[in-house]
Amino acid sequence: MNMKTDDAIVRLEDVHLSFGQTEVLRGIDLTVNRGNAVSIIGPSGSGKSTILRCINALVTPQRGRITVGGTRVDQLATESERIALRKRVGIVFQQYNLFPHLTVLDNIVLAPTRILGVARGEAEKLARELLEKVRLSEKASAYPGQLSGGQQQRVAIARALAMKPELVLFDEVTSALDPETVGEVLWVIRDLIRDGMTSILVTHEMRFAEEISDTVVFTENGRIVDDGSPEEIFHAFDNPRIRQFVGGLAGGRGMERGEGI
Amino acid sequence: MNMKTDDAIVRLEDVHLSFGQTEVLRGIDLTVNRGNAVSIIGPSGSGKSTILRCINALVTPQRGRITVGGTRVDQLATESERIALRKRVGIVFQQYNLFPHLTVLDNIVLAPTRILGVARGEAEKLARELLEKVRLSEKASAYPGQLSGGQQQRVAIARALAMKPELVLFDEVTSALDPETVGEVLWVIRDLIRDGMTSILVTHEMRFAEEISDTVVFTENGRIVDDGSPEEIFHAFDNPRIRQFVGGLAGGRGMERGEGI
Amino acid sequence: MTTVALSEPRKSGHLLRNIGFAALPALILLWSLADLTLGRELVEWLPYLASGFLMNVVISLSAMTLGTVVGTVFGILQLVPYRPVRYPVVAYVQAFRNAPHLVLIFATTYIFPFEIVVFGNYLPFPDWLKAVIGLAIPASAYVAEITRGAILSIPTTQWEAAKGLGFSRSQALRWIILPQCLRRSLPPWMNILASITMGTSLASLVGVHELLHAATDASTAVRRLDFTIIAYIVVMAAFFTLCYPIARLTRRLERRFNAGSRI
């Protein structure tokens, strides 16, 4: 899986960010190479979603450097510069944030037609292809309010992919999905990575992280505590904290027991 | 784990429900005994959330009987009867649905004080205990808009538990949580079940389902396809469909490969 | 419960709505038939009243159209991050929303000449246009506030989602935020329309022959007390006939925007 060029497309250096009094990021350093998939794992509230929002210039850190494909994201001054960045960097939100007033199809088609100027017919064709991939063809004309949680999540994935971004930030995109659908989404993303897309994934699904990533990053309390290949993180367990974290479901009381599936 | 009395607290018989043209439930039969934990698993869009909403009288099926602790839920005519039911049956929503204008503490305290008439001080004490259990003590005065996904989800759990319901319906309550926190939530719920609470859980986390349930139910296309003890469902694999479903993450292409963790 | 409220009075409601529509005209008709001399007077005066009402219609619709367009833009500009843009707009909204309509309309007679000279020809500056401007100004200030409020009530996550897809601020507004604002600003917009329409009776101040003034002229000329009363009812019926269909239309639109679009 490692036949990719090795230039960094994303680089975070000493990124600090607070919301008011709450320090959320306390010095994040992270490098993602083009064509790679990096997973971010870590406890709830440790700042994973915030990292993704920094990379996409949705929030601006108080300190530190963020570079995405040569662009200094933290120094973007004008809106048009940010837009140029965001056209290249897609994001799928943890809470989907679909547009409630548009049908599934329109949710997907809106950005390509309005921003990239793709013809409606062409955009629709792509949208239907993507819907097919996430198994939602029959919901094309439903409104978000009429979808189940997992269906909404898949629409959100399709919406981001419709922009054909170079880099996609996935924020827990499989959280509402059953194992089978997770498997399908995994294949969709894997195909795209094979075609040269880079992706950063926040996930709580260790299996998913393991399957998809070139690198796994562990965050805690706004810091990156460890990183490495999935092999190192999940199996070598040289970091007892990660060992405890990953084994959490077994309650820390018996990793031994939880070998289950 | 099976030292519980064996009377049914929830019974669904041949429940059918459609939203407009979409048939969502096509004959659900389900029995849950008092003090048990039943997990519902199944593909996205198969009607799991809808089953929970039926049990809590949030939607009324077009056909079939639903009995909860002696009450015929499908026949409840007045709002006050439904409210009486809902005081006994808690629900945690898949998308949390916190009240955006209230702080975390107020979100939890509102229902006990306003519905059960618990004194404010007492309700707050309980709320803080629950927040402690879900590790959110320091966020008591934050608003939902200031919380991470997992934090919101834990507040939603605390909010439902603050009503001390006999029966709780959990809709994918661990979807936004990391394995460690899932483990903690697992223990919270387990404790409550030990104290006599009954619960029905929709989940995509097979490990979680296995750990917590007395019975696992597999739904597909609005029908219950199989049920049994976790042992039977997850390990005996006498149903090839479930085998495929549970093994989904490995992409159906190589169960062999995906033995991972 | 809200969904119930939306699909509100269906069958009996339909009947009710149409009764509401016909009640005032029916009352007028009945009374005129019961007292034929009164009926004759009324029929005699109707053309005069109608010619007055035409001005109300023209003024209210033009003022509201103008006010809505300007107001929506100003509502958006009130939220622009650049102070040199925002402050003047906020000041405009405050000043003109707060000023009584009476004064604004009256002021237009001072600001605009009654006629303009073009190549030696005296072209009258139409009085109704003054009233339109005098009312469009407060209408735009009201609409601006409504728009601002609606935009601020949309969850931030919608902006983020839009931005995340690469929408610029104005594109996000145009395609994502404003469409969602529409439903929640329609009812207050209708309130403004009604208020502005009622304000058209101030147009007599700038010399416009409008319905309420025409009704007073009629009552003065006829000198019958029952005619004075029925003239009031005619005035109410006329305004109702103008506004009510628009109110119905906005409610239908509301319902259409509602279709399935709620998470």
Place this chain on the structure above:
Amino acid sequence: DATLDRIKARGALTVGVILSGAPFGYIDPTSQTQKGYNLDIAKALADDLGVKLETVTVTPPNRVQFLQQGKVDILIANMQYTEDRAKVLDWVPTPYDRSGGAAVGRKDSGLKDWADLKGKPVCVSQGSNYTQPLIEQYGAEVKGLPSQPESLLALQGGNCVVAVHVGATLGLLLQDRPEDWKDYAILFPTELIPSDSVIWVRKGEKETAEALDKTIRQLHTSGKLLEFAKANRLSNTEYLEQERKTLSASK
């Protein structure tokens, strides 16, 4: 001066009139034209100048503005001579009418004189010039309603004991609509502050005022005004007759 030139240039005299009711000014429904004593005078003035007559309906808040702005050339709008007005406008010295207020009330009200109104609610039209004497001289509690029809409705609704309006208007009303008003009468024999109605022009337009004054005097002496008054059924023509005599004599 300017006004006269303009009138000539446009070939029309634009008069601001107020439609406060018969006999002075009102709308005739069938022809939808303005009629009344004031209109007849306006027509006569235009004829005398040899131009067309154009009328503009004015109301108390806009009449002075319209005049000053030039939208109308003169005002024949029930405006009595007062010193306040004389400061901002010029006027035609010879009045075209003198009228005072009458009080209409229930026959059984027991009121005999203006002085009996002390402390009693009295309806007038808003801004009627009877307000001041009613309050200051007779101590009445004055309620101003938007126009005469409302004032009369308020009277019949029992909201005031009498309504005070121009004598000529009330007289005509009782005469024309005896059914509606059978329980009512004009209660007091004297009129309240009879005062002179004059034509108003823009400040400084002395020539116009002089020219119009000549015409008004002429209308007085020729008996035209009296004729107009009779045709419009003005009840009290005493002043006009007297004025005719004095002006004819002074000639």
Place this chain on the structure above:
Amino acid sequence: MWDSGITSLFVDLTNRLGLNYEFLATGYEAEIWRDGFITTLYLIALLIPVSLIAGLLFAACLTSGRLWLSAPVRVFVEITRNTPTLVQLMFSFLVLNTFVSNLVGGAQNNPLTPFFWVVAVVGLHIAALHAEAIRAGIEAVPASTVEAARGIGFSKLQILRYVEIPLAFRASLPAIVNNLINLVKLTTVGNAIAVSEITYASIMVWTQRDNVVSLMIVILLFFSLINLVVARVGLWAERKLAVPGYGL
């Protein structure tokens, strides 16, 4: 309350600006004019709470989903906002009030004053506008939030009280402030039935003295000042009630 020296100085100064406030030096006009301010302020102070309370009630009825509650309010809302308040007021005072008088046996027994009618007609009119604004806010509350409240066991009324109204009130506050500002201006219709508020007083003066501009300036300043206060309070409430997670 207005020292005569100051008055004459004021009249002199304004006279130099071409404005005419000479009536201030004379008897009854000055008095009704000064009373006009107080009456207007009194009306506003009374009408704001009346309209808000009635508006909330109306909104609750409109969204109750019960026809017998919503239909009458709906009819009232449509009639009151789609017909001129001025005419409603004259009609109420000149016709309804006469009915009432006849019922109680003569005007002298009728307790309903013109002031009452202004409060009733204007108060309910603005209440109808509030109701529509709040209804819009209530209907914009996400169905999922309402469902959550239902799922916990709140009754309809409790949902309204603890979830829908707080959210709706925030969302519709700018519209409500619009209505209140409208209310302040609408008190001027009182002049049509001789309630001596400030425009009534001004009309009484300007019809005699033709100093419309001078009085219009005062009206403009007076109402602008009151409305500035109303708008400021509205903005303050808006900031105070703001919760994270909304707006840009």
